[in-house]
Amino acid sequence: MKKVTLLFLCTAMLTACNQRSESEQPSDNDLLFTELIQTAEQQIGYQVKLIEESGKIMNPRTIENGYVHYIPKDDWTSGFFPGTMFYMYDLTKEKKWMDAGIKYTEDLDTIKHLKWHHDVGFMINSSFGNAFRVTNNETYKEVIVEAARSLATRFRPAAGVIQSWDEDRGWQGRRGWMCPVIIDNMMNLELLFKATRLSGDSTFHKMAVSHATRTMENHYRNDGSCYHVVDYDKETGGVRSKQNAQGYAQESAWARGQAWGLYGFTVAYRYTHDERYLTMAEKIYHFIFTHPNLPEDLVPYWDFNAPNIPNEPRDASAAAVTASALYELAGFGMDGYQEKADQIMATLAGDAYRAIVGTNGNFLLMHSVGSIPHGNEIDVPLNYADYYLLEALTRKIAAEDK
Numbered sequence: 001m002k003k004v005t006l007l008f009l010c011t012a013m014l015t016a017c018n019q020r021s022e023s024e025q026p027s028d029n030d031l032l033f034t035e036l037i038q039t040a041e042q043q044i045g046y047q048v049k050l051i052e053e054s055g056k057i058m059n060p061r062t063i064e065n066g067y068v069h070y071i072p073k074d075d076w077t078s079g080f081f082p083g084t085m086f087y088m089y090d091l092t093k094e095k096k097w098m099d100a101g102i103k104y105t106e107d108l109d110t111i112k113h114l115k116w117h118h119d120v121g122f123m124i125n126s127s128f129g130n131a132f133r134v135t136n137n138e139t140y141k142e143v144i145v146e147a148a149r150s151l152a153t154r155f156r157p158a159a160g161v162i163q164s165w166d167e168d169r170g171w172q173g174r175r176g177w178m179c180p181v182i183i184d185n186m187m188n189l190e191l192l193f194k195a196t197r198l199s200g201d202s203t204f205h206k207m208a209v210s211h212a213t214r215t216m217e218n219h220y221r222n223d224g225s226c227y228h229v230v231d232y233d234k235e236t237g238g239v240r241s242k243q244n245a246q247g248y249a250q251e252s253a254w255a256r257g258q259a260w261g262l263y264g265f266t267v268a269y270r271y272t273h274d275e276r277y278l279t280m281a282e283k284i285y286h287f288i289f290t291h292p293n294l295p296e297d298l299v300p301y302w303d304f305n306a307p308n309i310p311n312e313p314r315d316a317s318a319a320a321v322t323a324s325a326l327y328e329l330a331g332f333g334m335d336g337y338q339e340k341a342d343q344i345m346a347t348l349a350g351d352a353y354r355a356i357v358g359t360n361g362n363f364l365l366m367h368s369v370g371s372i373p374h375g376n377e378i379d380v381p382l383n384y385a386d387y388y389l390l391e392a393l394t395r396k397i398a399a400e401d402k
């Protein structure tokens with residue numbers, strides 16, 4: 001898709017290709033990605049239409065028992081649907097998507113005060129982070145900084161980490177943990193880094209650096225794979241245990257966790273230029289792409305060590321997060337990463353993963369997994385799979401247009 005502008009892609013490729021000479025013909029993949037954008041316009045457009053017709057503001061996450069499951073504002077995935085609108089705006093330049101993004105984002109304003117779990121980073125960065133990027137509205141900047149203040153209340157100085165879950169509440173509240181930190185938390189650091197850039201208060205940046213460094217030291221095995229949960233002692237800062245919650249077994253490699261880590265260290269490198277984070281990302285890349293259980297189409301099983309491979313569900317969300325991270329890493333000069341990302345994207349844009357218009361609860365991607373150990377969301381669409389897919393596509397096109 002070299003030197004092809006996005007607008008051209010969206011509006012002219014399919015009709016124009018008949019008139020062009022052999023050498024100018026778009027490749028099969030170009031056509032696939034054009035179809036992906038068209039599918040996204042229809043699926044997400046219909047999703048928005050249905051919500052608008054209800055007269056309420058609703059936030060779709062997945063399908064449950066055949067119906068779209070809408071979530072409350074404090075659900076960790078609530079920022080992704082609004083954020084998806086901003087990527088649709090990037091991809092089409094149609095104002096209706098920006099307007100919808102603003103509407104659904106502004107509905108989440110009160111989340112900036114959320115202090116009872118770490119996911120405020122995911123939630124605010126995907127919604128208000130994109131809203132600020134696209135509109136430059138100063139009000140959104142204040143929301144980002146306020147949300148970072150909320151996240152910072154979870155920083156535990158002795159351990160040097162942001163505590164992910166409260167030790168005594170929620171679905172993991174009875175595990176005897178003192179200060180559980182999950183690999184997913186690497187994704188919340190972007191909010192902290194951004195808040196320092198926007199406010200000039202270096203406290204957030206320092207917390208993010210401390211968290212990333214402790215995670216690098218304690219979450220990772222020698223082979224470049226990671227545990228899901230590391231429990232710290234809040235008083236001494238020592239590690240109490242290393243475990244898995246959403247993966248198959250204590251010593252297994254939960255697929256989305258590997259993707260969160262890859263993406264998280266990429267962001268940490270973006271904001272710090274600390275080579276250790278880039279080396280960490282490289283190690284994770286090596287683990288994922290040399291693993292014998294990674295299928296040829298590059299969409300991982302839900303856990304690299306799941307017991308019944310090849311008869312295990314795939315996780316398209318992990319593949320989408322990975323692809324998006326790889327495009328950024330390719331921009332940092334990592335050789336071969338863009339090609340891997342392109343391969344993942346070609347798979348996800350193809351028939352095996354891209355939903356037929358009018359199906360799949362109007363989500364874009366099929367075949368993701370929430371949490372198999374908890375019996376949740378197995379082989380379903382997920383709003384964050386769609387979000388990272390469209391982010392990856394935006395990054396791919398931006399890189400090729402340079």
Ligand code: GLY
Binds near residue numbers: 246
């Ligand atoms: N952050 C929760 C998950 O990845 O399922």
